Amino acid sequence: MGIPVDQTWAHLAKKSSQRLALLLHRSEFAIVGKGVFKEEFVTCGGVDLKDVDFKTMASRRCPGLFLAGELLDIDGVTGGFNLQSAWTTGWIAGQSLGRNG
Structure with missing residues (x-):
């Protein structure tokens, strides 16, 4: 995504936060096992x-x-x-x- 790992949410550009939100919304995660x-x-x-x-x-x-x-x-x-x-x-x-x- 091009977002540095040390980037804070408060300083994240609007365009980057929108891309991240879209990526998370479209993602699928497999659940394996119990907590x-x-x-x-x-x-x-x-x-x-x-x-x-x-x-x-x-x-x-x-x-x-x-x-x-x-x-x-x-x-x-x-x-x-x-x-x-x-x-x-x-x-x-x-x-x-x-x-x-």
């Missing part, structure tokens, strides 16, 4: 994200109901991402409920 924990789990399904106010985690359909964690339709391999999502959305929901409840 370091020997098992992989993926969570998915839940309340549609368009039905949630992410500033408060309040339901747009049911006033007074606050949603967090795996109740939400956020897909991801279990571990870091879904745990952080659960902690963050739980904190926001708790703070909002404390202010409004």
Whole structure:
């Protein structure tokens, strides 16, 4: 691609970042074996994200109901991402409920 290995993202030219994005989008990667924990789990399904106010985690359909964690339709391999999502959305929901409840 012609991008130096020590190039930082902040200093990457727009044209280079677009080429990189296109290359990554069109790439295919073969998955062989399992991860370091020997098992992989993926969570998915839940309340549609368009039905949630992410500033408060309040339901747009049911006033007074606050949603967090795996109740939400956020897909991801279990571990870091879904745990952080659960902690963050739980904190926001708790703070909002404390202010409004």
